[in-house]
Amino acid sequence: EARTVKLFFHHDLTLYGNASGDTAMFDPESRSIIHYKSKRYFLINVATETGAGVEEYACGRSGIGGSEGTWRDAEDGKLSMNAIQQGAVDSTVAVTLTIEPHGNATAFYWICAGVRYGDVRQLDANIIADTPSRVIARTASLWYTWINKGNEDLRDLPDEIIELYRRSILVIRAHCDRDGGIVAACDSDIEWGHNDHYSYVWPRDAAFVSDAVDRAGFPEVARRFLTFANDTISNSGYFLHKYTPDGSLAPSWNPWLRDGRKQLPIQEDETALVVWLLARHYDRNRDLDFVRSVYKRLVLQPIEFMIAFRDPETGLPLPSFDMWEERWGVFTFTCSAVCAAMNAAADLANLFNEQERRTRCLSIAAEIRDAMVRHLWIEDETRFARGLTVQDGSLQLDRTIDASAFATFYLGAFPAESAMVEGTMRAVRDKLWVQTEVGGLARYENDSYQRVGDAAPAEPGNPWLICTLWLAEHAIARATSVAELQSALDLVRWVRSKARPSLVLPEQIHPFTGAPLSVSPFTWSHAQVVSVVRGYLECIRELRQNALEKTARSDEEKSSGRAVDKPTSFT
Numbered sequence: 001e002a003r004t005v006k007l008f009f010h011h012d013l014t015l016y017g018n019a020s021g022d023t024a025m026f027d028p029e030s031r032s033i034i035h036y037k038s039k040r041y042f043l044i045n046v047a048t049e050t051g052a053g054v055e056e057y058a059c060g061r062s063g064i065g066g067s068e069g070t071w072r073d074a075e076d077g078k079l080s081m082n083a084i085q086q087g088a089v090d091s092t093v094a095v096t097l098t099i100e101p102h103g104n105a106t107a108f109y110w111i112c113a114g115v116r117y118g119d120v121r122q123l124d125a126n127i128i129a130d131t132p133s134r135v136i137a138r139t140a141s142l143w144y145t146w147i148n149k150g151n152e153d154l155r156d157l158p159d160e161i162i163e164l165y166r167r168s169i170l171v172i173r174a175h176c177d178r179d180g181g182i183v184a185a186c187d188s189d190i191e192w193g194h195n196d197h198y199s200y201v202w203p204r205d206a207a208f209v210s211d212a213v214d215r216a217g218f219p220e221v222a223r224r225f226l227t228f229a230n231d232t233i234s235n236s237g238y239f240l241h242k243y244t245p246d247g248s249l250a251p252s253w254n255p256w257l258r259d260g261r262k263q264l265p266i267q268e269d270e271t272a273l274v275v276w277l278l279a280r281h282y283d284r285n286r287d288l289d290f291v292r293s294v295y296k297r298l299v300l301q302p303i304e305f306m307i308a309f310r311d312p313e314t315g316l317p318l319p320s321f322d323m324w325e326e327r328w329g330v331f332t333f334t335c336s337a338v339c340a341a342m343n344a345a346a347d348l349a350n351l352f353n354e355q356e357r358r359t360r361c362l363s364i365a366a367e368i369r370d371a372m373v374r375h376l377w378i379e380d381e382t383r384f385a386r387g388l389t390v391q392d393g394s395l396q397l398d399r400t401i402d403a404s405a406f407a408t409f410y411l412g413a414f415p416a417e418s419a420m421v422e423g424t425m426r427a428v429r430d431k432l433w434v435q436t437e438v439g440g441l442a443r444y445e446n447d448s449y450q451r452v453g454d455a456a457p458a459e460p461g462n463p464w465l466i467c468t469l470w471l472a473e474h475a476i477a478r479a480t481s482v483a484e485l486q487s488a489l490d491l492v493r494w495v496r497s498k499a500r501p502s503l504v505l506p507e508q509i510h511p512f513t514g515a516p517l518s519v520s521p522f523t524w525s526h527a528q529v530v531s532v533v534r535g536y537l538e539c540i541r542e543l544r545q546n547a548l549e550k551t552a553r554s555d556e557e558k559s560s561g562r563a564v565d566k567p568t569s570f571t
Contacts, residue, residue, distance in 0.1 A: 001102065002098055002099060002100050002101065003098070003099050004096060004097070004099075005096070005097045005099055005105070006077060006094050006095070006096050006097075007094065007095045007097070007107060008071075008074040008079075008092055008093070008094050009044070009046075009092065009094075009095075009109055010070065010071045010074070010090065010091075010092045011024075011033070011035065011044060011090060011091050011092070012062050012063075012069060012090040013035045013042060013090075014088075014371050015035065015036070015038075015040045015042075016037060016038070016040060018287050019062070019063065019064075019087075019088035019089075020087065021037055021086070021087070022035060022036075022086065022087065022088065022089045023035065023036055023084065023085070023086045023089065023091040024039045024058065024059040024084070024085050024086075024090065024091040025059060025083060025084040025085075026054070026057050026058075026083040026084065027043070029121070030043065030045065030053075030121055030124050030125075031038075031045070031052070031053030031054055031055075032044055032045040032053070032054055032124060033045075033054055033057055033059070033093055033122065034117070035089070035091065036117070039115040039116070039466040040113075040115065041113070041114045041115065041116060041119065041120045041497040042111055042112070042113055042402070043111065043112040043114075043120035043121065043123070043124050044091070044093060044109075044110075044111050044121070045109075045110055045112075045124055045127075045128075046093060046094060046095045046107060046109050046110075047098075047107070047108040047128070047132055048097060048105070048106070048107050048108075049105065049106065052128045054093045055094070055095075055096070056058075056078075056079045056081070056093065056094040056096070057079055057081060057083075057091065057092065057093045057094070058070040058073045058074075058079040058080040058081065058082050058089075058091065058092050058558070059082050059083060059084055059085040059089065059091045060073065060080070060082060060085050060088035060089065060090060060091070061085055061087060061088060061089060061090075062088050062089055063088055064087065064282075066544070069090045069092075070090050070091055071092055073092060074092050074094070079092060079093075079094055079558035095107045095109070102478070108132035108133070110124075110127055110132060111373075112124050112127070124344050127140065127340075133345065140218070141172070143170060146173075146496045147166050147169055147170055147514060148166075149217070152217070154537075156536075156537060156541075157533065157536075157537070158489075158493075160493070160496055161489070161492055161493070161496060161533065163498050163503065164492070164495075164499065164503055164529060165529060165530060165533045167502075167503040167526075167529070168505070168526035168530050169213060169216055169505075169526075169530060171503075171504065171505075171521050171523070171526045172212070172213055172221070172339075172523055172526050172527055173213075173218075173221070174186075174208055175521075175523045176207075176224070176225075177201075177228075177245040178220055178224075179224070179228060179245070179246070179247075180224035180225045180226070180227050180228025180229075180544040181200060181201040181206070181225070181228050181243065181244075181245035181246075181247070182205070182206040182209050182210065182221075182225055182523065183198070183199045183200060183201055183245060183520070183523065184198040184199070184200060184201075184202055184522065184523055185197070185198035185199065185507070185519035185520075185521065185522050185523060186198075186199055187519040187521070187522075188329055188522055189519065189520075190518060194249075196251060196524075197519075198519050199245075200242040200243060200244060200245075200250040200251075201228070201242060201243045201244070201245060201250070202241075202242045202270065203229060203239045203242075203243075203273065203274055204267065204270045204273055204323060204525065205227050205524045205527075206228075206229075206268055207270075207273035207274050207276065207277040208224075208273070208524060208527055208528075208531070209221075209225075209523055209524060210222035210225045210226070210277055211277050211280055211281075211527075211531070212527040212528070212530040212531040213404065213527070213530060214277075214280070214281055214284060214285075214532070215284070215313065215530070215531065216530050216534055219281065219284065219285045219287075222277065222281045223281070223287070223290060223558070225277075226274070226277065226278055226281065226290075226294055226298065227294070228247065229274050229294075229298060230293075230294040230297050230298055231247055232247045233271075233274075233297055233298065233301070233302070234304060235301070236301070237271070237301035237302040237303075237305030237306075238264065238266050238268070238271045238302065238305050238309075239266065239270045239271050239274070239303060240255075240265065240266060241254050241265060241266070241267065241325070249431050252265060252324070253325075254266070254267075254321055256531040258328065259393070263319075263328075264320065265295070265321070266320050266321065267315055267320055267321045267322070267323060267325065267334070268306065268309065268318075268320040268334050268335060268337070269320075269331075269334045269336065269337035269338075271302050271305070271306065271341070272302075272306065272337035272338045272340060272341035273337050273340070273341070273345050274297055274298060274302070275298065275302055275303065275340075275341040275345055276337065276340040276341055276344045276356040276411065277314055278291065278294065278298055278299065278348065278535065279343075279344030279345070279347050279348050280344070282348065282351070283347075288351065291348065291351065291467055292352075295348065295352075299345055299348050299349075302341070302510050303341065303342070303345045303357075304360065305337055306341060306342070307360075307364060310364075310368075311330075311483055313549065314371055314374075314375055314395075315331075315367050315368060315370065315371035315374075316330050316335055316368065316371045316372070316375060316376075316388075317330055317334060317335060317338050317368070317409075318330070319388075319395075320334065322334065322386075322387065322404075324404070324443065324444075326449075327389055327398075328389065328390055329386040329387050329388050329389035329390050329395065329398065330375075330387050330388060330395065331386060331387030331388075331403065331404070332372065332376050332384045332385065332387055332402070332404070332405050332407065332408060333387075333402075333404040333407045334387070335368055335371075335372050335376065336372075336407035336408050336410075336411045336412075336413040336414070337407060337411055338368055338409065339365045339369055339412065339413045340370075340411035340412055340413070341364070342361040342364050342365035342368070343361070343362065343365050343390050343412060345357070345361045346358045346359075346361040346362045346365070349361065363434070368413075369413055369414070372408075372413065373385070373420075375388065375397075375456075376388070376397075377420065378399060381399075381427065382419070382420075382423035382425075383401070383405075383420075383423045383424040383426075383427045384408060384420065384424045385397050385398055385399050385400070386398045386399070386400040386401070386402040386405070386444065391498070399425075400444050400445050400446075401427050401428060401431045401432060401444060401445050402428075402443065402444040402445075403428050403432055403441055403442070403443055403444060403464075403467040403470055404443075404444075405424045405425070405428060406470035406471075406473060406474060408420070408421050408424060409421045409425075409474065409477055410470070410473055410474075410477070415480045416474060416477035417477075418469045418480040421474075422478075425474045428441070428470075428471075429441075429471060431445060431460065432444065432445070432460050432461075432467070434459055434460065434461075434462075434463050434511050435459070436459065436511050436512055438462065438463060438510070438511055438512060438513070438514045439494065440463020440464070440465070440467075440468045440472070440494070440498075440509060440511075441463060441464065441467040441468040441471060442459075442460040442461030442462060442463060442464065442467065443461055443464050443467055444460070444461065445460050445461075445463025446460060446461065447460060447461075447462065448461075449515050450462055450508060450518050452510055452511065452512070452517070453489050459511045460510075462508040462509065462510070462517055463508060463509050463511060464507065464508045464513055465495050465505055465506070465507070465508070465509070465522070465525040465528065465529075466524050466525055466528045467512065468471065468494065468495065469491060469492070469495060469528040469529065469531075469532050470489055470528075471487075471491055472487070472488035472489075472491040472492060472532045472535075472536075473488075473531070473532060473535060475487045475491075476488050476532070476535040476536055476539050477487040477535075479539055479543070480543075481543065482540055482543055485536060485539060485540055485543075488532060488535075488536055489536060491532070492529065492532055492533065492536075495525075495529060497514075498516075500516065500520065504520055504521040505520065505521055505522060505525040505526055506518060506519065506520035506521070506522055506525065507519050507520065507522035507524075507525060552558050
């Protein structure tokens, strides 16, 4: 016989991030629930085969005066029909479906967002007039076309990696604001333990994310972010810790005062990586007019700042916060990023025939590389240190093995096949690989952030997806044959195995269960997948082309009668 099924949807929106002064109400004109405060309106509506409109609802208090929320009201299967509440509020709506034996039924649910009541009413009316099913179909078609534009040849990739690659680009696009900001994550789970979230724009993350999708053939993402960066960078030529999507300064834990002395609360790599991104974006897209429009604020001013922000004794950059936002000092990653920025600025200066500036930037990049060898190279361990940390007013070598040392080759400070990089990446691989059934690479030795394992050599920290894929970047950068590329693809397969059924990737995973930890999806995790896939495709095609050219030269030599090398025979 037919069954009646009731679906409940609960909303606790806390507009503007503050529970005070919200209103939740039933709007009889649209037969919807509306939450509003100031210039934030959210209209919630539903539809079934019998028509659109909320038939059962409850508006109530949430988390105040002993009220847990209207979700409690749903537990008996009936809602109170209370039509309005203000203050700390929530709401619940119900949809009733009748399902015939072996049959099915469909319900639609949507939220319209706007800054005025009229805005959300119009959006709601549009959905009802067009029908939710057509809206969904049209949206799916649009993004299918967008992700497949260019009909790119991906035959060198397994199907499961193609699927993850395309889903990663879509996840990244979902985290890109229309005004250019790229947020690190929209997951709110982290908020419960930290009273904050990842929904901010870190210039570092955004630079790596922009570069990845730019490589994949979506230059508009990088261009919008660079425009955002041009608008938010300080007039002194540096970025602060992080920003909200509207370009305002976001919350920070980096202090402006240390030991009674003023300091810049920056991570210098964030400034450097935006310059690096701009040069790479131009190299791919040749949009000179765009480069000209941001050249002063994103190249000239940052470069002058970074040139001045150096220690005259060591030749290294002055202390700032590390890329993990945990310690103050001079770090291998930061130095590599500044080298990359100087080389990028030299290339961009050459576009405008600024030869003196070009020479100056190249010279400073060389000086910083030499200083890295003098001060950050650990000869007896044949690897780079994490950096120099400030202790009692002086710089002390931090010998911690840190995965961020991948920047030494990835950002071009040293060749990937050099002995210094090989030694560094060998130490990273040997010491930071998590020796459990889960596997994966930790950030650094004894990483305590979100830690769930014991402080034992087998678990140096939780596995991070971006760090694991940095090993793949190294394999690609040093590969001389197609066979040597397979380890990179194996690492992408490992990441694929840790994705949720939706192919969403977290920041890190549980070292014993493989369950996602921290935020999910983490935009940078998806960007690193895209970056590795692009690198793999570029490398495998280059290796095959080189092999074809080598064969062609050999055939030409044979046909022209020239002598060719013969293998030595031993008897």
